[in-house]
Structure formats: C-alpha cells, structure tokens
Amino acid sequence: MNLIKFEDFSFKYDQAQDFVLKDIKLNIESGKFILLCGITGSGKTSLVRAMNGLIPQFYHGEIKGDVFVKGKNTKNVPTSTLSRDVGLVFQNPENQLIAMNVEREIAFGPENIGIPWDEMDSRIKECIKITDIEHLRKKAPFEISGGEQQRVAIASILALQPEIIIFDEPTSLLDPKSAIQILNLLKKILLEKKISTIIVIEHRLDIVLPLADEVILIDKGRIIEHGEAHYVINGEKFLNSGVNIPKCVSVFQKLMNQNIFTGKMPISIEETKNLINSIK
Amino acid sequence: MENDNMEKKLENLQILVNHLTYHYPDGTIALKGINLNIYSGEIVGIMGKNGAGKSTLIKTFNGLLKPTTGTVYIENDEVNNVLMSKLTRKVGIVFQNPDLQLFANTVEDEIRFSLKNLNFTKTELENQINLTLEKFKLKKFQNRTPFTLSGGEKKRLAIASIMCRNPEIIVFDEPTIGQDAEGVEFIRNLIKEKHAEGKTIIIVSHDIEFAIDNIPRTILMADGLIIADGPTNKILSQDQILNIGSLISPQLIKLSKFLIDLKIKVPEDVYIKENMVQFLGSYFKDKMGITEGGKQ
Numbered sequence: 353m354n355l356i357k358f359e360d361f362s363f364k365y366d367q368a369q370d371f372v373l374k375d376i377k378l379n380i381e382s383g384k385f386i387l388l389c390g391i392t393g394s395g396k397t398s399l400v401r402a403m404n405g406l407i408p409q410f411y412h413g414e415i416k417g418d419v420f421v422k423g424k425n426t427k428n429v430p431t432s433t434l435s436r437d438v439g440l441v442f443q444n445p446e447n448q449l450i451a452m453n454v455e456r457e458i459a460f461g462p463e464n465i466g467i468p469w470d471e472m473d474s475r476i477k478e479c480i481k482i483t484d485i486e487h488l489r490k491k492a493p494f495e496i497s498g499g500e501q502q503r504v505a506i507a508s509i510l511a512l513q514p515e516i517i518i519f520d521e522p523t524s525l526l527d528p529k530s531a532i533q534i535l536n537l538l539k540k541i542l543l544e545k546k547i548s549t550i551i552v553i554e555h556r557l558d559i560v561l562p563l564a565d566e567v568i569l570i571d572k573g574r575i576i577e578h579g580e581a582h583y584v585i586n587g588e589k590f591l592n593s594g595v596n597i598p599k600c601v602s603v604f605q606k607l608m609n610q611n612i613f614t615g616k617m618p619i620s621i622e623e624t625k626n627l628i629n630s631i632k
Numbered sequence: 633m634e635n636d637n638m639e640k641k642l643e644n645l646q647i648l649v650n651h652l653t654y655h656y657p658d659g660t661i662a663l664k665g666i667n668l669n670i671y672s673g674e675i676v677g678i679m680g681k682n683g684a685g686k687s688t689l690i691k692t693f694n695g696l697l698k699p700t701t702g703t704v705y706i707e708n709d710e711v712n713n714v715l716m717s718k719l720t721r722k723v724g725i726v727f728q729n730p731d732l733q734l735f736a737n738t739v740e741d742e743i744r745f746s747l748k749n750l751n752f753t754k755t756e757l758e759n760q761i762n763l764t765l766e767k768f769k770l771k772k773f774q775n776r777t778p779f780t781l782s783g784g785e786k787k788r789l790a791i792a793s794i795m796c797r798n799p800e801i802i803v804f805d806e807p808t809i810g811q812d813a814e815g816v817e818f819i820r821n822l823i824k825e826k827h828a829e830g831k832t833i834i835i836v837s838h839d840i841e842f843a844i845d846n847i848p849r850t851i852l853m854a855d856g857l858i859i860a861d862g863p864t865n866k867i868l869s870q871d872q873i874l875n876i877g878s879l880i881s882p883q884l885i886k887l888s889k890f891l892i893d894l895k896i897k898v899p900e901d902v903y904i905k906e907n908m909v910q911f912l913g914s915y916f917k918d919k920m921g922i923t924e925g926g927k928q
C-alpha cells in the first residue's frame with residue numbers, strides 16, 4: 353500500500369531563486385526501512401518537510417503538483433492531523449524539545465492526542481528503554497548532552513506511534529555503539545509491525561546501509577535513483593553522487609576499477625566477510 | 633636525548649588540566665577528576681559515550697565553564713584568572729549545535745560580527761569577510777538568513793565564523809556532522825592546513841572513520857573521567873576499550889581483524905584504505921588466478 357505519494361511535486365521556498373524540489377514522483381510503501389541520501393543542500397530535509405505538511409503549510413513558497421499522506425492532501429489537511437500519521441524527528445533535536453523534564457517531554461505528544469493513562473505509561477517505558485534514557489527521566493531537556501537530547505527527541509516521537517517515522521540524521525550526535533543499537537531496535541519495531549515505515553536521512557551511510565531495504569538518492573532536488581539497497585549502491589549514479597561511500601564499498605569499487613573484482617559490492621562488513629570467505 | 637625531548641615537550645605544553653571537576657548547578661557531576669596535557673601543534677581527538685563529559689571539558693578551555701575544583705591552564709594563564717576576552721581570542725570553539733552559535737540576520741553579518749574587535753580597518757574587514765565567504769563556499773548564501781540554510785551549510789558557517797578569527801587553539805565539537813564526502817574532505821584539508829601553521833587542534837567526535845584517518849592521538853572519556861589516551865588506531869582496536877567507551881571499530885579495522893583470524897598474513901597498517909585495496913588486490917589475484925590486466 354502507498355503510504356505517501358508524490359505526484360509531480362515541485363517546490364520553491366519564498367526566499368529562494370530556484371526550485372528546491374523538482375518533479376518529484378515517489379511512492380513510499382509500508383514495511384520498509386528507507387535510507388534517503390544525497391549531498392549537502394540536495395533537498396533531503398525539504399523532501400521530508402513535504403511529507404508531513406510542513407511544506408507548504410509552515411514553509412511557504414511556490415508549489416506544483418500534490419503530496420498525499422494515506423490519501424490526505426498535505427495542502428488541505430492540517431499538520432496537526434498529518435502528524436498522527438507521520439512523525440518527524442528534526443535534524444537538530446534541541447529545537448524540538450520544550451518540556452520541563454524528559455519524562456514530560458515524552459508524555460507530551462501522547463497526552464495531547466488523548467492516549468489513556470495506562471497505555472501511555474507502557475509506551476513511555478518502551479521508548480525510554482529503546483533509547484536508553486532511564487537515568488535522565490527527571491532532567492531538564494536543555495540540561496543534558498547533545499546525544500542525550502537526540503535520544504529524547506527520538507523517544508518522544510516514538511511515543512506517538514505514528515505509522516510513518518522520519519528521522520533527519522538520527523545518529524549524528526549518538527556515540528557509535530548507541531547509534532547501531534538504536535537503529536537496530538527501530539528495525540525491530542518495524543519488523544514487529546508497530547510502525548509501518550521508517551525513513552532515515554543520513555550522511556553516515558556505513559551505519560544505516562546494512563539495515564536499509566530501500567535507498568532513495570536525491571540530487572539538486574531530483575530523485576535520481578530509488579530502489580533496493582544493493583541495486584542503488586552498485587549504480588554509477590550512487591558511486592558518483594558525492595555521498596560518503598562506506599570504506600568497504602569504496603575498497604571494492606577500487607578493485608572493480610582495476611578489473612580484479614566483478615559482482616555485487618558488499619553493503620556491510622558482514623557481507624564483505626562472506627565475500628572473502630567465498631573465494632578462500 | 634631523552635631529557636632534551638622532555639624539556640622540549642614541557643616547553644610546548646599548551647593546555648594543562650589538573651584534577652579538574654565540574655558540577656552543573658542541578659548537581660550533575662560531569663567531570664570527576666581530569667588530568668590532561670596537550671602540546672602545541674598537536675591534533676587530539678576526544679571520544680566517548682553520550683554524556684561522558686566531552687563537551688563540558690572543552691567548555692572549560694575558553695572559560696565558558698569555570699572549574700568547580702582543580703585547574704585548567706591555557707599556556708601560562710590559569711583560566712580563572714584571565715580575562716574571558718583574551719581566552720576567547722586564543723581558543724576558538726566550534727560548538728556541537730550550530731543553531732546555538734549563529735544569530736546574525738545574514739550569513740555575511742555572522743562573519744562580520746566574528747571579526748569585530750580584531751582591529752581591522754574597514755577595507756581590511758570587508759576583505760576578510762569576502763575571503764572567508766569564498767574559502768568556506770558560502771558566497772552564494774551571503775545575504776541569506778543563517779536560519780534557512782541546510783544542516784550541512786549551517787555547520788560550515790559555524791566553522792567559518794570561528795576559523796576567520798584565526799585562533800591559536802581550535803576546538804571542534806563534532807565537525808563532520810551532516811557533511812557529505814566533499815564536506816568531510818574540506819574539513820580534513822582545513823585541519824591539515826591549520827596543523828601546518830602550527831595550531832593546536834582538538835576534535836570531539838563520534839566519527840570513527842574520520843578519526844582513524846585524521847587524528848593521531850585520541851583521549852577516551854567515560855563517566856566524567858579519562859579512561860584511555862593513546863594512538864587512535866590502538867584505541868579503536870582494543871575490544872575492552874571499545875566496550876567501555878561505547879565505540880565500535882572502523883570498518884577496515886574490523887576487516888583486518890577478520891583476515892588475521894583467518895590466519896591470513898596481512899601488513900600491519902592494512903586498515904588504511906589504500907593498503908587494504910592493495911592487499912586485497914593481490915590476495916584476490918592470487919586466489920582466483922588472475923593475471924595482470926584482468927580476469928582470466
């Protein structure tokens with residue numbers, strides 16, 4: 353089923369000269385862990401702003417085409433309604449935090465949409481567990497470290513249990529082990545069908561690629577590649593796009609250029625190991 | 633000889649931290665007794681789990697946070713006894729979150745404000761602004777509000793606004809966040825350039841792939857303490873250290889360990905990309921009977 357559908361959508365910010373999104377045709381399906389990548393300024397954040405109505409309702413500008421979230425046109429349906437379907441964790445978590453303490457921060461969303469107390473309690477517990485912030489419950493969200501804030505921002509969106517969750521660089525402030533743990537737990541709740549689809553914007557591709565079912569590659573406001581992860585990373589467009597190619601991919605890319613290796617390039621260290629084992 | 637080195641080193645001591653503790657007003661003890669020497673011209677990484685105290689530690693270097701107990705010396709000045717303006721001129725910190733650093737109405741004004749009080753004439757000032765905007769590829773955003781820049785663009789502006797002041801000691805809190813390949817390369821070159829000029833560079837980062845290639849010495853923090861201090865490749869390959877530091881090994885260290893476990897003989901520095909390419913190249917050729925010029 354199509355959760356989000358872009359129909360020839362283009363957008364230009366009021367203060368900008370050029371369109372930031374150009375002729376976007378895109379279907380986001382359920383059951384997917386999707387990596388959205390592209391270089392700085394390519395339009396990733398703008399694309400996801402158009403997925404929950406922030407564009408055009410909060411960011412004004414010139415629009416062509418339409419975006420539908422579960423059939424609702426994002427031009428007409430208020431963002432407050434759309435946010436029940438689509439949860440967005442911003443690039444900079446600090447800007448998202450408002451409450452007195454971490455516990456209140458996480459409860460804020462579910463409370464506002466009238467989730468009963470006992471359910472809320474169990475949701476909060478689960479989100480706190482996933483993001484490992486039990487020790488921060490009573491702290492003020494402005495008086496914790498950058499990575500801790502990022503965890504709280506993730507937890508407070510998870511607590512809303514939207515069908516679609518979008519993370520704009522969720523691991524940028526997380527320490528490496530926690531980044532992998534949290535992403536794996538997100539993948540797990542996706543597989544348990546507690547959420548329908550996860551979209552992750554990342555520059556640290558090495559961390560997200562091993563989990564990705566699909567990759568969307570955006571360049572100068574256009575989607576230039578969209579498909580299964582191996583398919584995309586083996587393509588010229590991806591390799592020449594200027595994104596951070598993980599080292600294991602880049603090693604095999606070099607070997608391929610030297611005609612020493614042919615075949616599918618490994619997406620992760622696990623796949624690299626299997627590859628080496630297979631020729632032993 | 634040993635003694636000579638010792639004296640030379642002491643003479644170059646630029647940051648000296650003794651028994652430093654820091655308590656936040658709400659009672660959180662973020663630093664629990666830090667001892668640290670950083671020498672002039674070094675490139676030093678600080679890594680460690682979220683909440684370990686990294687950002688707190690570097691905020692004591694420019695007087696933003698005052699030690700609760702213990703001392704921090706920047707060159708010969710104890711941070712408690714020196715004017716904040718002198719410290720901020722000497723120590724430039726690019727903070728983790730650019731939104732907390734940027735406030736001007738335009739990108740250009742952001743740089744102009746940074747250069748204030750540096751005794752430039754009007755022409756020199758305009759010249760400097762221009763040079764900075766060009767160097768940091770911000771020229772096309774000159775008249776834009778920093779608020780409307782993309783994540784990576786904002787980070788670049790935050791870095792530019794500190795670097796244009798040309799501080800002696802440069803501290804980056806997570807410089808590679810939100811950077812694409814070109815952005816990472818830009819930061820790598822910036823660090824190289826400043827290192828060549830003799831600046832001291834401190835980099836707080838979770839980016840293990842960047843650290844292994846660009847940072848020779850790494851300090852690992854956990855729970856308000858320094859738990860390891862040594863060559864980055866050693867820190868990032870010892871399981872016990874990785875565990876307490878909430879770190880993982882960079883991809884090519886993992887791969888070289890895997891090769892070693894297979895009893896394959898690998899060169900010592902095979903975790904460097906070029907070396908790995910060369911090694912796997914000859915390994916594959918050998919195994920698959922490939923001759924020069926391609927696959928049979």
Ligand SMILES: Nc1ncnc2c1ncn2[C@@H]1O[C@H](COP(=O)(O)OP(=O)(O)OP(=O)(O)O)[C@@H](O)[C@H]1O
Nearest residue numbers: 365392393394395396397398780781782783784785
């Ligand atoms: N409110 C705005 N007004 C005008 N231009 C904007 C606005 N927001 C973003 N832009 C511009 O649109 C382009 C795309 O921005 P966007 O934030 O979507 O990029 P991104 O792919 O998320 O980049 P990054 O990886 O750096 O976060 C950038 O050049 C940016 O400067």
Ligand SMILES: Nc1ncnc2c1ncn2[C@@H]1O[C@H](COP(=O)(O)OP(=O)(O)OP(=O)(O)O)[C@@H](O)[C@H]1O
Nearest residue numbers: 495496497498499656662682683684685686687688
């Ligand atoms: N303003 C504050 N008031 C109270 N406690 C704080 C404040 N800022 C940080 N802390 C706490 O101090 C400890 C150290 O925080 P610090 O920001 O130095 O961590 P960090 O190592 O930089 O972490 P990260 O990798 O997440 O950025 C954490 O436990 C944090 O919750």
Ligand SMILES: [Mg+2]
Nearest residue numbers: 396397782783
């Ligand atoms: Mg962005």
Ligand SMILES: [Mg+2]
Nearest residue numbers: 497498687728
């Ligand atoms: Mg920090």
